[in-house]
Amino acid sequence: MSFLSDNIRYLRAQKIMSQQKVADELMITRARYSKYEEGASEPPLEVLLRISRFFHVSVDLMISVDLRKVPMQDLLKLEDNRILLPIMVDPHGNNFIEIIPHKARAGYLTGYADPEFIQNLDQISLPFLKEGKYRAFPIEGDSMPPHQEGSFIIGSYIERLDYIRNGHTYIIITANEGVVYKRVYRIDDETLELHSDNTFYDPYRIKAYDVLEIWEYASSIATEEFKPEDLGEPDTKAMFQEIRHMLGEVIKKVK
Secondary structure, three states: OOOHHHHHHHHHHHHOOOHHHHHHHHOOOHHHHHHHHHOOOOOOHHHHHHHHHHHOOOHHHHHHOOHHHOOHHHHOOOOOOOOOOOOOEOOOOOEOEEEOOHHHOOOHHHHOOOHHHHHOOEEEOOOOOOOOOEEEEEOOOOOOOOOOOOOEEEEEEEOOHHHOOOOEEEEEEEOOOEEEEEEEEEEEOOEEEEEOOOOOOOOEEEEHHHEEEEEEEEEEEOOOOOOHHHOOOOOHHHHHHHHHHHHHHHHHHHO
């Protein structure tokens, strides 16, 4: 028994999207998509893969598990909920570091799981980055000084949300926010709070189940030299925020 029709109807409702909007994202007609939700027909493999990538739920779970009975945040803890990360290697088996250029930043949301998209990206190699899978993302704006717009953050791929270390910086990819680089705190199993080091920008929260990928800071590439004013005095507000979160963690452990 396949749960596909019930699952895609449920997942669409969770995103609060119309059938037309989802069909547009999948590049099919609304009438065709409607038949999948009704169980009147089954999508071909190509479309099934698009559905899996769009909802960020593996094909296996989409077909074999009633997702209405599993909290969305728990799906991130299931080992079977894997959308394979395309990894390019050289003839010796060494991982390349793909560079997401500024012009391809928006396209990454639809191409991150597409081997052809990844294969066409420029690549570099940094010998001092050993084990793990790395990717370079462009920085936009001034929210994370001293990193300037035009710089690149090289992230190490994180497979599970419980690997996040409070107060460390990560590239977070979500369908709604796109690609952002922030200091991250886990509020609970369902919620992440994202902080900018530039305190002009207020922290905000996202749901864990909206996260498509997480890459932990591993290195950075500056395309322009830093100026003295880029390396100012430590921000007092940021220091107090860090202390507050550390105290919160201590209180949790005591309880």
